[in-house]
Amino acid sequence: MGEVYFRVSQHLGIVMSEVIRKKFHPDMMLLIHKYSNIVRHEYEEYQKIQKELDKQKF
Numbered sequence: 001m002g003e004v005y006f007r008v009s010q011h012l013g014i015v016m017s018e019v020i021r022k023k024f025h026p027d028m029m030l031l032i033h034k035y036s037n038i039v040r041h042e043y044e045e046y047q048k049i050q051k052e053l054d055k056q057k058f
Helices: 002-012 014-021 026-057
Strands: none
Touching: 002 014, 002 026
């Protein structure tokens, strides 16, 4: 979750504590949701690549 707050804070140019404070504001919620999906997708891609690399080792 920290990575999501960090990306939202970079996007808006504000500190992370401000993002956390305003996380229930509708605009902030949408950005948090957007970056959450991006981070989740990146992690899934990373896992997929790791599995393929593990298969190649054997």
